[in-house]
Amino acid sequence: MSIFSGFQFRRVSTPIHNLDPRIKFIFVIAIFAVAIMFIELPVLLLLFFLQIPIVLLAKVQREWIRSMRGAAFLAAIIFATNFVFSYIYGGYRFTPSLLESAIALTFRFVVLVESFSVFFLTTSPDHLGLALEQSRVPYEFCFAFTTAVRFVPVLAEEAQTIMDAQKARGLELEKGNFMKRIRNYIPILIPLIVSAIRRSLELAEAMESRAWGAIKKRTNLYELKMRRGDYILLILTMVLLVVAVYIRLYVPIPSITSLLKL
Amino acid sequence: MIEIKDVYFTFPSGVEALKGVSLSIRDGEFVAIMGQNGAGKTTLVKHFNGLLKPTKGEVTVDGVNTRKTSVAKLARNVGFVFQNPDHQLFCESVEEEIAFGLRNFGFDENLTKKRVDWALNLLELMQYRQSSPFLLSGGERKRVALASVLAWDPKTVVLDEPTIGQDHQQKEKLRQFIIQLNSQGKTVVVVTHDVEFVAESNPRVVLMTGGKIVADGVAETILTNEALVTTASIVPPQITQIFLRLTDLGLPTNVIDVYQARNVLHKYLEDRHK
Numbered sequence: 001m002s003i004f005s006g007f008q009f010r011r012v013s014t015p016i017h018n019l020d021p022r023i024k025f026i027f028v029i030a031i032f033a034v035a036i037m038f039i040e041l042p043v044l045l046l047l048f049f050l051q052i053p054i055v056l057l058a059k060v061q062r063e064w065i066r067s068m069r070g071a072a073f074l075a076a077i078i079f080a081t082n083f084v085f086s087y088i089y090g091g092y093r094f095t096p097s098l099l100e101s102a103i104a105l106t107f108r109f110v111v112l113v114e115s116f117s118v119f120f121l122t123t124s125p126d127h128l129g130l131a132l133e134q135s136r137v138p139y140e141f142c143f144a145f146t147t148a149v150r151f152v153p154v155l156a157e158e159a160q161t162i163m164d165a166q167k168a169r170g171l172e173l174e175k176g177n178f179m180k181r182i183r184n185y186i187p188i189l190i191p192l193i194v195s196a197i198r199r200s201l202e203l204a205e206a207m208e209s210r211a212w213g214a215i216k217k218r219t220n221l222y223e224l225k226m227r228r229g230d231y232i233l234l235i236l237t238m239v240l241l242v243v244a245v246y247i248r249l250y251v252p253i254p255s256i257t258s259l260l261k262l
Numbered sequence: 263m264i265e266i267k268d269v270y271f272t273f274p275s276g277v278e279a280l281k282g283v284s285l286s287i288r289d290g291e292f293v294a295i296m297g298q299n300g301a302g303k304t305t306l307v308k309h310f311n312g313l314l315k316p317t318k319g320e321v322t323v324d325g326v327n328t329r330k331t332s333v334a335k336l337a338r339n340v341g342f343v344f345q346n347p348d349h350q351l352f353c354e355s356v357e358e359e360i361a362f363g364l365r366n367f368g369f370d371e372n373l374t375k376k377r378v379d380w381a382l383n384l385l386e387l388m389q390y391r392q393s394s395p396f397l398l399s400g401g402e403r404k405r406v407a408l409a410s411v412l413a414w415d416p417k418t419v420v421l422d423e424p425t426i427g428q429d430h431q432q433k434e435k436l437r438q439f440i441i442q443l444n445s446q447g448k449t450v451v452v453v454t455h456d457v458e459f460v461a462e463s464n465p466r467v468v469l470m471t472g473g474k475i476v477a478d479g480v481a482e483t484i485l486t487n488e489a490l491v492t493t494a495s496i497v498p499p500q501i502t503q504i505f506l507r508l509t510d511l512g513l514p515t516n517v518i519d520v521y522q523a524r525n526v527l528h529k530y531l532e533d534r535h536k
Contacts, residue, residue: 164313165350167333168342169410170366190352194396
């Protein structure tokens with residue numbers, strides 16, 4: 001469950017936490033876009049390291065490392081499948097560039113997880129909802145979204161309890177072959193889903209009894225305002241995008257293998 | 263025999279839940295672990311079957327260090343019934359639910375069938391054997407959860423907050439049932455903050471607060487010590503509260519249940535008439 005805690009927001013005040021969530025989101029989307037644009041390892045590595053100062057500035061290193069560790073398993077699968085299949089299609093010949101492209105694809109995934117992790121670690125669910133509302137998304141959707149985000153840690157905790165309860169009944173998750181291992185998760189998933197559905201029904205009743213949606217036009221106590229930091233990040237994001245598009249179109253990128261003259 | 267030696271436990275989040283706990287539970291004992299929310303009760307009992315391993319210190323169950331074995335092996339001897347039955351029910355029928363643990367522990371089909379019947383009878387669930395556990399009432403679900411653990415006949419049973427969400431009659435039935443289990447030689451550990459429940463069963467009480475054990479002894483001495491239980495945010499049983507406020511009559515204060523109170527008052531009134 002460590003991957004969940006890698007996305008869990010903690011209320012602290014740092015320059016990154018205080019940024020406008022809308023701009024932060026644009027930044028994440030920009031990173032996302034750039035990561036998708038390139039398949040060359042040097043660029044993806046650059047994107048990976050580019051975000052580390054942000055992590056340090058937001059003082060979320062520990063949580064960030066946890067999310068990276070959580071992503072490691074999927075990353076390993078991505079690496080293995082890419083490597084094995086390109087090896088097979090490449091006529092069973094190993095070349096260093098084969099290895100490099102598999103690493104690059106893995107890093108593309110890692111960069112995506114990293115950027116979303118940083119976003120969710122430094123943005124409170126309330127701010128997120130506010131950002132959506134002030135972007136004129138209907139309130140029902142905003143509410144559903146923020147509730148979903150808010151319940152992730154609750155569900156993660158519940159999953160842990162369920163896992164303990166089933167282990168106490170002799171369930172061994174790591175036992176058996178691949179298919180058996182997947183089936184081992186049924187005793188955990190069913191109670192988790194059932195309780196999530198129960199919880200949502202209870203929440204709906206509780207909200208309706210508190211007159212949710214009685215007034216169509218809502219006002220907010222807080223308004224999001226762009227500050228200097230936000231403008232700086234916005235400009236940096238734009239620069240990043242423009243440079244990335246320019247490089248993509250006009251600059252050939254050397255691969256690490258060719259740089260090392262392998 | 264469960265032996266806990268100077269155990270410290272810190273959660274990955276950094277919360278220190280146990281701060282030097284030592285405790286030993288002999289075979290056949292009936293122990294109630296009490297204390298306010300967050301005192302570390304559940305954290306402590308999760309060490310009994312190895313769900314949690316101590317950060318520092320040692321836990322041994324029948325001479326086996328919990329660090330050196332798996333939860334599945336320990337669970338065979340230490341059955342754990344969780345607070346919320348919804349955290350473990352997942353099968354299509356009550357029968358299947360009870361058989362789940364048995365199959366995990368490698369009971370053969372024949373024996374599994376026998377044990378399931380035995381457990382269904384024990385908890386009066388026979389008529390629900392084909393029903394879906396999700397359609398049962400809260401109390402019944404709790405009984406299914408209990409049956410699913412008792413089915414493999416563990417030497418020790420740990421019950422986490424068994425009385426929550428049960429009506430008075432169910433609670434009384436459960437209390438009788440626990441006492442019966444204990445008298446048949448099972449070690450029973452109950453985690454609870456239901457003082458009345460504990461007062462009426464009179465087990466050994468282990469009182470916890472802030473991740474430490476502050477008292478360990480018979481219910482009669484601990485629950486009637488107002489200063490002590492208040493430090494653990496527990497109120498003495500209502501009967502005891504009456505006697506604590508009647509000290510001017512020269513009545514004893516170590517009274518915790520109705521039966522005892524009746525005898526004491528009866529004797530007092532008789533003496534006055536003489």
